[in-house]
Amino acid sequence: MNGSFRQSMAWxxxxxxxxxxxxxxxxxxxxxxxxxxPEITRWMEPETGMPADYHIAAAGAAAYLSKVAPDAKSWxxxxxxxxxxxxxxxWQPQPKPGEEERPRRRGRNRDTQATLDAATGDVVKxxxxxxxxxxxxxxFQMHYLPVIWGRWFAGLCAMFMLVAIVSGxxxxxxxxxxxxxxxxxxxxxxxxxxxxxxxxxxALPFHAxxxxxxxxxxxxxxxxxxxxxxxxxxxxxxxxxFPRAExxxxxxxxxxxxxxxxxxxxxxxxWGGGRPWIINVSNPGDATARIEVTRHSGDKLSYRxxxxxxxxxxxxxxxxPEAGPANVTGGAMYGIHMGRFAEPxxxxxxxxxxxAGCAMVATGLVLWxxxxxxxxxxxxxxxxxxxxxxxxxIGTIAGVPAGMAAMLWANRLLPVEMASxxxxxxxxxxxxxxxxxxxxxxxPNKKAWMETLGLxxxxxAALPIVSAVTTPERNIFANAMRGDGAMVAFDLTLVALGxxxxxxxxxxxxxxxxxKPKRKAPAPTVATEAA
Amino acid sequence: MSVAQTAPPPAAKRKGPKGPTLRQRLDVAARAxxxxxxxxxxxxxxxxxxxxxxxxxxxxxxxxxxxxSFAVYTAVVIWAFAxxxxxRVWLGLAGGSAALAAILWISLIVEPRL
Numbered sequence: 001m002n003g004s005f006r007q008s009m010a011w012x013x014x015x016x017x018x019x020x021x022x023x024x025x026x027x028x029x030x031x032x033x034x035x036x037x038p039e040i041t042r043w044m045e046p047e048t049g050m051p052a053d054y055h056i057a058a059a060g061a062a063a064y065l066s067k068v069a070p071d072a073k074s075w076x077x078x079x080x081x082x083x084x085x086x087x088x089x090x091w092q093p094q095p096k097p098g099e100e101e102r103p104r105r106r107g108r109n110r111d112t113q114a115t116l117d118a119a120t121g122d123v124v125k126x127x128x129x130x131x132x133x134x135x136x137x138x139x140f141q142m143h144y145l146p147v148i149w150g151r152w153f154a155g156l157c158a159m160f161m162l163v164a165i166v167s168g169x170x171x172x173x174x175x176x177x178x179x180x181x182x183x184x185x186x187x188x189x190x191x192x193x194x195x196x197x198x199x200x201x202x203a204l205p206f207h208a209x210x211x212x213x214x215x216x217x218x219x220x221x222x223x224x225x226x227x228x229x230x231x232x233x234x235x236x237x238x239x240x241x242f243p244r245a246e247x248x249x250x251x252x253x254x255x256x257x258x259x260x261x262x263x264x265x266x267x268x269x270x271w272g273g274g275r276p277w278i279i280n281v282s283n284p285g286d287a288t289a290r291i292e293v294t295r296h297s298g299d300k301l302s303y304r305x306x307x308x309x310x311x312x313x314x315x316x317x318x319x320x321p322e323a324g325p326a327n328v329t330g331g332a333m334y335g336i337h338m339g340r341f342a343e344p345x346x347x348x349x350x351x352x353x354x355x356a357g358c359a360m361v362a363t364g365l366v367l368w369x370x371x372x373x374x375x376x377x378x379x380x381x382x383x384x385x386x387x388x389x390x391x392x393x394i395g396t397i398a399g400v401p402a403g404m405a406a407m408l409w410a411n412r413l414l415p416v417e418m419a420s421x422x423x424x425x426x427x428x429x430x431x432x433x434x435x436x437x438x439x440x441x442x443x444p445n446k447k448a449w450m451e452t453l454g455l456x457x458x459x460x461a462a463l464p465i466v467s468a469v470t471t472p473e474r475n476i477f478a479n480a481m482r483g484d485g486a487m488v489a490f491d492l493t494l495v496a497l498g499x500x501x502x503x504x505x506x507x508x509x510x511x512x513x514x515x516k517p518k519r520k521a522p523a524p525t526v527a528t529e530a531a
Numbered sequence: 532m533s534v535a536q537t538a539p540p541p542a543a544k545r546k547g548p549k550g551p552t553l554r555q556r557l558d559v560a561a562r563a564x565x566x567x568x569x570x571x572x573x574x575x576x577x578x579x580x581x582x583x584x585x586x587x588x589x590x591x592x593x594x595x596x597x598x599x600s601f602a603v604y605t606a607v608v609i610w611a612f613a614x615x616x617x618x619r620v621w622l623g624l625a626g627g628s629a630a631l632a633a634i635l636w637i638s639l640i641v642e643p644r645l
Contacts, residue, residue, distance in 0.1 A: 005613055012612045162601065163608050170609075215601045225575040226582035226596040229635065230589050232644045240590050240645075324588065326595035333598065 006171055013167040017364050018389070020157040022396040025361045026433075027154060029400050031139040031210075032354035033132070035339055035347060038083040039486050040132030044411045046471040047126040048086050050484055052119035054079040054276065057087035058260040060121015061279075064114065065089060066257070070285050077260075077279040080118040081296060083486065086126070087116045128421040129411055135404070140218065143426065148221075155222045161211045168200065189370050196363040199356045206353035207360065213337035216330065243321065245309060248288045255287040258314030267293040267308050270316060274299045287312055298340030302331030362397045369393060390445055395437025398452035401501060403433035405459035412470040432459075446508065453505030461498020464491035558617055566611035569624040574604035576631035583638045589645060 003011075017024075033040060042048060061077040069075065072091040080087050090113035117124045130137075137143075142150035200207065215222060224234070231237040264276040275296035283289045289312035295305025306320040323331065335341060339350045369390050373379050376386065410428040414421050436455075440448040468475030479487040551559075581596035611620045 008613050009609070012609070159601070159604065159608075162605050166605055166609055167612075212601060216598060219597050219600070223575065223578055223597050223600040226578040226593045226600070228644075229579035229582045229639075230593050230644055236645055237590075237593065241594070324591040324594075326587065326591040326598065330594050330598055 006173070009167040009170040013164055013171050014368065016160045016167065017164040017361075018368050020160045021361055021365045021368075022392050023153075023157045024161055025358060025365070025396055026400045027139045027157060028354065028358045028361055029404065030135040031214075032351060032358060033404065034136045034139060035342075035351045035354065036490070037132035037136050038081075039490055040135065042083075042085050043467070043474075043487065043490050044129045044131045044408065045086070045126035046467075046474045048115075048124055049117055049119045050482065051080060051082050051085050054081065054087075054118070055261040055264070056121050057116055057118050058264055058276075058279065060116050061087055061089045062257065062260045063121065064116060064123065065091060065281075066284065068114075069093065069112070072284060073282070075279075075281040075284055077281075079264075079276055079279065081275060081277070081298070085118050086124060087118060087121075089114050089116060127411075127416045129425055130422050134407070134426055140214070143430070151218055151221055155215060155218060158211055158215050162208075162215070165204075165208050165211060169204070172197070172201075189367070189374070192363055192367045192370050196360060196367050199359040199363060203353040203356040203360075206350075207357050210337060210354070210357065213333045216333045217337055219330075241327065245290060245292070245318070248283065248290065250283050250286045251288045253287040254285060255289065255312045257281065257284055257289055257312055258291070258310065260291070263291050263310050263314045264293060266310065266314060266316060267295075270308055270319070271295060271299070271305075274305065277305070290317070296340075297335070297338065298342075301335050301341055302328055303335035303338055303340070304331040362393075365389075365393045365397070391440045391448075392437060394440035394445065394448045394452055395433070398449070398456045398501070399433040399436030401497070402436060402452070402456035402459050403429035403431075405456070405463060406432040408463050409459065409466055412466050446511065449508035449511075450505050453501055453508060457498045457501035457505055459498075460501060461495050463494045467491070561617050562611050562620060565617075565620050565624055566608040569621070569628065570604055570607040570611060573607055573624050573628045573631070574600050576628050576635060577603050580631050580634050580638070583635065583642075 057080050058077065061075075061079075065072070065075045065077075069091040071094060073094050074092045076090050076092075078088045093112060114123050115126065116122065140151060140154045141147050142153060145153070220227065220234075227234065227237045231240070260279060264279070267276055268274055275298075276293050277296040278294040280292040280294070281289060282292075291310040291312075291314070292307050293310070294307040297303045297305060299305050302323075304323070306323075308316060308320070309318045311317050339347065342350055369386070372386060372389075373382065376382050382390075407425050407429040410425040414424055418424070436452050440452060442448075443451065464476055472478070474487065476488055476491045479491070578596045578600040581599065582593045585592035585595055587595070607624065611624070614620050614623075
């Protein structure tokens with residue numbers, strides 16, 4: 001571009017950040033929430049109990065499946081860990097003669113799946129909800145779009161983010177000094193700049209890591225060309241990287257299945273103390289049965305913990321092959337993104353860094369409009385594009401958190417028996433988000449900021465009360481009495497996040513634009529600061 | 532962040548309050564297409580070539596090349612906007628892609644895919 005390297009990078013940073021900034025903010029916010037995906041699911045399924053030892057669920061699942069699907073082709077059991085209150089099971093019935101065998105699809109067919117209580121192993125029927133799973137899915141595949149399109153779009157946005165991060169660092173030559181600079185009382189633009197710098201630089205390694213590893217999680221989709229250069233099909237590659245045992249025909253000789261709690265203890269011993277996650281049983285009840293135990297994805301940094309295969313009597317047959325260094329690196333990048341290995345303290349660090357990422361995107365968007373307004377030909381009458389940015393900023397920065405809260409409100413307020421209940425929970429998020437954008441268009445900016453942020457703060461902070469009224473067994477005192485620390489922390493976190501939004505609204509109410517349109521001398525510029 | 536806007540560089544000062552000229556717009560468009568589309572082609576080809584040429588076995592080389600691909604793509608995008616000359620960006624990316632395609636082609640003839 002015309003101008004110096006740093007100037008062209010500043011330009012690139014500005015525009016790559018702005019163009020998809022609103023989508024990035026939604027991705028960042030829902031991704032941040034996803035660090036507490038099991039807790040959100042537990043909150044949204046108040047019919048479920050508390051996490052418990054996974055042995056109970058393993059025994060309960062085996063008992064349940066041998067009752068409802070004794071001659072299934074296969075069973076799959078996802079065990080609860082110390083954060084989940086339910087196990088999920090599904091089974092693949094024997095294909096009927098003449099019936100084409102369909103590829104198995106998780107959780108699609110309600111007739112062949114069930115949710116079991118972690119503490120009792122019995123079937124539970126929580127209200128129909130997507131729980132924390134929705135935020136997780138949305139943050140990389142959007143909604144109302146075919147899944148593949150959504151993933152490509154999320155990938156495109158992630159690339160914009162990566163370019164914005166790299167060009168931002170190049171632009172920023174005082175990166176160390178700015179780390180300690182915050183001038184809240186200086187000119188508004190400068191303090192927005194400081195806030196943007198601080199949230200960006202403070203957690204810069206996190207932002208770079210999370211963006212790159214996010215792309216890595218879907219690299220087979222985004223960048224299939226390395227695979228296609230070496231393998232004639234995707235299948236050939238996946239067979240090489242994730243070898244699967246050959247399917248064995250049922251022998252017809254009945255044989256009891258080894259008790260699953262015992263099998264997972266064997267597995268745990270073989271791993272030197274690892275936790276089990278998924279148990280797949282093929283040909284249950286037959287002498288040819290195979291029990292595959294997959295290790296918990298949070299046991300190691302690498303997301304792929306490997307698996308062990310046992311025969312019907314519970315004897316260890318094979319273990320998944322050791323992965324090579326590049327494969328382990330890939331698995332670790334996946335694992336670092338997911339953060340499932342993180343113990344509570346580290347999990348909170350993840351959450352806070354990720355919130356800083358949200359703040360970085362949000363302050364960046366605001367900074368664009370604040371600094372741009374001063375250079376408009378007529379700042380009182382900005383052109384359409386500029387107004388659009390301002391309105392989208394308001395409607396999204398306040399609208400996404402409010403929309404996420406709306407989904408939790410809907411979870412408690414929609415009738416439990418309502419048809420297509422969980423889709424409506426999701427719709428309520430987008431209705432409120434869209435409504436906030438429309439509302440922002442109808443109000444003067446300052447009022448719109450105050451009112452939308454105020455509503456968002458209320459919607460988030462009032463959730464513990466909504467929950468306590470609609471599901472009294474889940475009020476904060478009942479949770480505390482039960483010793484359910486995670487749900488107590490959940491309610492307190494909602495109040496804290498509500499307070500944070502209220503603080504933003506209060507700042508917006510006190511905000512005075514610095515650049516008076518009539519003013520001749522321009523405010524001290526960033527360039528002179530940097531020089 | 533918005534250094535270029537808060538302190539217009541001498542080159543940008545020529546543009547009046549009306550905003551960028553048609554030439555500047557076309558330049559940005561040409562660079563954006565080069566960066567996003569041709570850059571993706573270049574990153575894809577470099578991934579394919581690295582996947583075939585890196586040591587350590589087919590599977591490992593494939594994964595290593597794919598893990599690196601986003602860094603290559605990012606570097607290309609940065610360069611596409613950093614180079615003072617737009618034609619050089621196009622020439623470099625098109626020429627580089629052609630060279631990578633040739634290497635890939637020869638490599639596929641020498642040793643077919645699995």
